[in-house]
Amino acid sequence: MSNKIKFIIGDLLFLSSVLLISLFLLNPVSANDLSKVKFISEVYPPYNYEDAGANKGIAIDLLIAAMKQQSVPMSAGDIKIQPWARGYRAVLDGPNLCLFSTTRTAERENQFKWVGPISKTRVVVLSKKSRGIKIGSAADLNNYTIGAIRDDVGEQLLKELGISASLIKLGTDANAIVKKLQADRVQLWAYEENVAR
Structure with a gap:
């Protein structure tokens, strides 16, 4: 993919935010409370993904280590x-x-209790190199x-920039958007730089 797609980063598109684990809980939690939390993630390598039926990734490893530190048994499964x-x-x-990994933005700030950060992230737009955009x-x-993933930070940031909703073509995951990009059904893709690579 990297030889067919290039990154386009304009001054207004270089949006830096923090990748975080978010907990939708109103108060600090005890280890007993943590055992009641259901953990949800998406395919978002290298942070969280499935490989040969097993959940893997940096964020998954960090979550399991944090739970172990709180004496709460947990596995990637x-x-x-x-x-x-x-x-x-x-x-x-x-x-x-708990939904993780989640990019922290002004729009999301008061919707969650935040734990982290894990790392910094950049949301960019990408295109096929051959288009010369x-x-x-x-x-x-x-x-x-x-192209953008529904409810993803890429879609939200495009809307914040005033991009017409009719120009944003939504998909369920990165693979769906990459297929649209390769088939010329979209000219650009808004996504996190490292994960896109």
Whole structure:
């Protein structure tokens, strides 16, 4: 993929935020309370993903280590991997759910209790190198259709930049968006830089 897609980072598109684990709980929790929490994640390598039926990744390893430190038994198999939008909606609607890894933004700030950070992240737009697309300002994005994952930070940041909703083509996961990009059904893709690579 890297030889076919290049990164386009304009001044207004270089959006730095912090990748965090989010807990949708109102108060600090005890180890007993933690055993009641259901953990949800998505395919988002290298932080969280499935490999040969096993849940793996940096964030999963950190979560298991943190739970062990709190004397709460947990294994990678206790984590449910599902599409981002489904997990995001579930954690917004229900108690005792943890959704990770989640990019911390102003829009999300008061929706969750935050634990972390794990690392810094950059949300960028990408295109096929062969298209030769140059972005000079956020307004330039309104000349293209842009793939994004439903309820992902990429979609949210595009909307914050004033990109027309009709130009944002949503998918359930990164693979779906990459296929749209490769088939020229979208010209750009808004996503986290390291995970996209």
